[in-house]
Amino acid sequence: MSPRERAAELLTRSVWLQGHGPPMIEALLTHGRIVHLPTGAWAQSEGDEQTGITLVVEGAVQMMCAAPGGREVLFGQAGPGVALGQTLRFGGGPRLVTLICVEPSVLLVVPDHALTRIAADRPEVWQAVAALVYLQLRGALMIAAEAVALPPRQRLAARLDIMARTGGPSLRMNQQALAEMLGLSRKTVNVYLLGFQRAGLLTLGYGQIEVRDTAGLRRIAES
Numbered sequence: 001m002s003p004r005e006r007a008a009e010l011l012t013r014s015v016w017l018q019g020h021g022p023p024m025i026e027a028l029l030t031h032g033r034i035v036h037l038p039t040g041a042w043a044q045s046e047g048d049e050q051t052g053i054t055l056v057v058e059g060a061v062q063m064m065c066a067a068p069g070g071r072e073v074l075f076g077q078a079g080p081g082v083a084l085g086q087t088l089r090f091g092g093g094p095r096l097v098t099l100i101c102v103e104p105s106v107l108l109v110v111p112d113h114a115l116t117r118i119a120a121d122r123p124e125v126w127q128a129v130a131a132l133v134y135l136q137l138r139g140a141l142m143i144a145a146e147a148v149a150l151p152p153r154q155r156l157a158a159r160l161d162i163m164a165r166t167g168g169p170s171l172r173m174n175q176q177a178l179a180e181m182l183g184l185s186r187k188t189v190n191v192y193l194l195g196f197q198r199a200g201l202l203t204l205g206y207g208q209i210e211v212r213d214t215a216g217l218r219r220i221a222e223s
Contacts, residue, residue: 024118057080059101081166
């Protein structure tokens with residue numbers, strides 16, 4: 001399957017495009033561009049004035065944002081099928097998130113000028129972008145709620161569950177990155193991950209976590 005065909009398949013399953021149909025997907029593919037990036041490459045940078053949509057087709061990207069004290073913090077990771085972005089078109093601002101490839105990745109990039117061209121024939125593209133922004137806001141609020149409401153073990157289970165369900169069960173992530181993402185120590189994360197592995201919920205590999213039972217992780221998160 002070519003990257004374009006894979007992108008079409010992923011867009012077909014996207015919640016934010018539900019109800020828009022194949023013509024919208026074809027327009028995004030036609031006016032966007034497929035980008036191949038190596039490990040460590042920046043797909044976008046916080047503060048960029050050039051906004052738009054980025055869809056992860058293959059690989060994985062870490063999501064970073066600025067924190068008090070001038071630090072960059074890791075708050076999430078996106079795998080195939082996850083779309084991120086915003087637009088300056090209706091009063092938005094510069095990009096809010098830095099995306100860094102954690103493995104060789106293929107992305108579909110649809111910048112603002114491409115969205116504007118699509119809108120000339122299909123103005124409903126702005127409804128799709130608004131739906132995507134809403135989903136991102138909901139995800140950010142869920143992260144904030146988890147940090148406030150859940151103890152460490154449940155918070156880890158909740159994050160692994162949502163990451164596996166949105167980006168696939170194979171998570172290209174080491175324990176240090178996962179600990180940073182959750183604001184926990186590496187030792188704490190390691191203890192809980194080993195427990196999840198013994199329970200058959202996941203398998204740990206070198207720089208990788210294979211989630212095997214999202215329902216089981218969800219039960220822990222909700223306990």
